[in-house]
Amino acid sequence: MRNCVTGLLVALLCCTAVFAADEVPAKVGVFPQEIAKNYSVADGLPDQKVLSLHQDETGIVAVTAAGACRLEGATWKPVRDFTPQRFVLVPDGDAYTLAPAEAAPGSGAVIVRSFAGDAKAPVAIAAAEGLFLRNDQGVYEKSPACDGQGRLWGACDVRGVTLDSDGNLWVAMLAGLACRTADGWKFYTGHEGLPYNDFTSIAAGPDGAVWFGTTKGIVRFKNGTWHYRQGRRWLPDDHVNDLLVDQAGNAWAATQHGIGWIGFTPMTLAEKAAFYEEELDKYIKRTPFGYTSEVKLEKAGDRSTVVYTDSDNDGLWTSMYGAGECFAYGATRDPEAKKRADKAFEALRFLQTVPQTGDHRPPKGYVARTILPTDGKDPNEGRIERDTYHRDNHDVLWKVYEPRWPKSGDGKWYWKSDTSSDELDGHFFFYPAYYDLVAETKEEKEAVQQVIRDLMDHLIDHDFNLVDFDGTPTRWSIYNPDSLNKDPLWWEERGLKSLSMLSYLTATEHVTGDPKYGKIANELIEKHHFRTNAMIYKIHFGPGSGNHSDDEMAFMCYYNLLKYSQDEALKHEILYSFFSAWINEWPEMNPLFNFMYAVFGRDAKHTNPWDTYDISPWEGWLDDSVETLKDFPLDRVAWDHHNSHRLDIVLLPRQQATEPYESEVPQRGHRVNGKVLPVSERYFNHWNHDPWNLNYGGKGHTLGSGTVFLLPYYMGLYHGFIDN
Incomplete structure (x- = not known):
């Protein structure tokens, strides 16, 4: 058994020995x-159904179901007598010649879907009949490409062709994408990272990017990386009828x-942070204390219709913001x-002081x-009824009591009781920082x-529990x-709760300078195995499995425990x-x-009875972090x-996709490169979300807080x- 374990560790850690090469700072x-x-029609479009887009010397022209229009400033103005030019391929012996559609005879003509190159003499034609390439005689021949594996690409139903800024020919079809370069043909399917293939259109930008319209969004390929733009964050509708890229590289x-x-738009990370800070101040912060979570929008996407409400974990989210x-x-x-x-500290301190002012007072130190x-x-x-139902149908340990929301002594506030460990992890993460x-x-x-001190003493005095007013x-x-x-009933919580308590005591000893907290931590280690418990903070079955709130909580506790503990062993x-926890999170690209x-972990070693191993973060950790920070959409509205x-x-x-006792297996996964979807292709409010989910509704x-960007950005900067 020892040899098997040693072999696994050596295989894993030898692979990671070269994984700390990221140059710091980025x-x-x-x-x-x-x-x-x-x-939309509110901006002057004659009809919401837009059929095609065209560009001439005066700008962008759109053809809708009710006529054409041209963009003038920010408004679309009607255009009269605009007829898009259409072309066909006319049979000419064994080949075809290009002709305007209105001048071509009907029999045998091939309708041109799109062409690549100069309109007078394009190098390639896309048609339902296949791919046509211009030969040395200036006529067109049907020219499917062979991929060397017995498959012909472009034999029929070619959806679009274009030349990129380097002169490479791109061909879009249901089979995928083919690209003819100076070195020959390259082919792209889902195995090569292509997100989707039901193409409707294609266009190239001046910056090397190639854009593909589909029946379910837009695909962009640039510098070897695929991007997928789908849903209302990016498009008014997923079905793209036509696509145009202007001279500035913008896609229409x-x-x-x-x-x-x-x-x-050109931006720095500092400017992005300033944008989120402004949104937080303007829309997110709730009450004069400035609690930060997310807010509701009465009208979809309209920030002027903000509705403020609480979240169960306002203390946690405000702690992370702070x-x-x-x-x-x-x-x-x-x-x-x-x-x-300072404002965040006062908000969190108020959660400790307000419960001591009314008729339902918990022991000193408690936080709401x-x-x-x-x-x-x-x-x-209606709370008693809801709590009773929850206890009887979902959670036998759920507390049923009233009032769950006692009033403050001055009558101005309800404060929410039954505070969770999530909140405490947040409070203790914030205070030493x-x-x-x-x-x-x-x-x-x-x-x-x-x-x-008051919070920690409350836990110690109540046998390491947070005790409510009841x-x-x-x-x-x-x-x-x-x-x-x-x-x-508590064995699953053993690892995380032990890790949390050791980090709480360590943080409190650091802030107060009182060694009694370190002694208590040592007692929990020696008598109650809290160090052993903490070595595996949650039960999981590999990357993507288990509770993701536990990951966020654990990482805050790891950080504080390693930063402030004086116990080297x-x-x-x-x-x-x-x-061990981080390598499971590595595919999530979480900064x-x-x-x-x-x-x-940088340049860190771990010694066990068999050897000493490098446990540095794996190569790409910094690149992934920076790319995620850059990739965050400025729009924090929850779109599908x-x-x-x-x-x-x-x-x-299945063992990673769901809990062992669940009968239904949800659709959860990652890209072919082994990593989860980029942040621009999903939506979440906080870092406790499940990044392996594929669909978001x-x-x-909902307007989310920018804290998900601000905390890692400022931490990375500190x-x-x-480096900005």
Whole structure:
């Protein structure tokens, strides 16, 4: 058995020995930020059904079901007597000649779908009958390409052809894409990363990009990378009737419900951060305290129709936002970042003070989940019935009591009880970052010391549980050693809860300077096996499996435990646990997780009884992180994304796709390169989401926070991984 284990470790770690080559810091500079805009009848289109697009010396002309129009400024104006020129191939012996459609005889003519090159003498023609290439005599011959494996490409139903800016010929068909270069033909299917193949149109840009319209969105290929643009974030309708790329490299898509425009604006990561900060201040922050999560939109995509409501985890999301501002201040000394971090601290501190002011007071140190103003609807209405149903049908440990939302002493606020471990992970992640990087005066430092001490002492005094005003532990904040180690209902929580508690104690010792917390942590390790428990923080069956909220929580705890612990033996073991966790997350291209691990894992070694191994982050961790940060859409509205039909998707096997006890297997997977979908091809609010999902059903009625970008960006900046 030892030889098998050793062989597996050697195979894995030898592969990763060359995996730390990413040059730090990554110098990002100015990059093209992708943006989109849709045009409808409200912008002057005569009809929402747009059939084709054309460009002449005066600009873009669109042909709709109700006539043609030209874009003038931001408005489409009617155009009279515009008739798109059509061509056919006319039989000429064994070949064909090109002629205007109106001048050609009807019999035997081949309708030209598109052509590549000069309209007077194109080098290639796409037609239902196949691919036609111009020969040395200036006539056209049917010329399918052989891929060397016995397959002919372009024998029939060729959807489009174009020449890219390097002169390569691209041919689109249901079989995939063929590209003729100076070195011969290349062929692309889903195995080579092509996302979809039901092509309707094709166009090349001046920057080397080639765009493909399909019946389900747009595909773009540039510099060896595929991009898929589908759903309302990018297009007014997925069915693209025609495609045009202008001289600036912007793509125009004629669809069944208007025109979509996809373009690029020069931007830096710092400018992108400023954009998200402005959106947070303008639309996201809730109550005078500025809690940050997501907001609802009454009208799809319309930010002027914001509706504020709570989320179960406002404390967690505000903690992560606040931590990002701490790293921002640590990296830039921007006074605005300090103001934001100070505001986040006060918001989180209020969650600890407000429960102590009313008729339902939990023990000192307790933190509420969130708050709501009392001038709105009473959140307790119908709550007992819902909680009873949830306990009886979904969760036998669910608490049923009232009021779940007690009132504050001044009558201004409802505060939500039954606080979860998610919240505590967030609070404890934020406080030491705030203490180290932002709190400067004696008063500021003493304030954060008091908050973290009160919370930690509450947990210690109640046998490592968070206890509600009813005198019982909350549903999820149970860290009691006997529960974790002996109660069969809690065995699945053993790893993460042990990791969390050790990180809480370590963070509290760091902030307060009180060694008693380190001694308690050591007691949990020696008497209750918390270090051993923490080595495997969740039960999983490989990448993509298990609860993804656990991943986000664990990574915050790993970061704090390794950053603040003074126990070198503990850190040695926990770093290997962190590495084992990180390699499962590596395909997710998550900049937050990558940066958190790289802080401790770069050039790190792990020694076990058999050898010493390199546990550095694998090659590409920094490139993936930067690409994800650049790829984030500026539009944080939750629009739908559908990817399960794609050709480049590999579905996860059942043991990874779902829990063992689930009978239905969801469609979850990754691209053929082994990595999940890029962030521009899915939607999520927070880093606890499941990136292996393929379909997202947003209808434009949620606006997400930019924290998912800001926290990893500022953390990467602070730790020197990225350079603007």
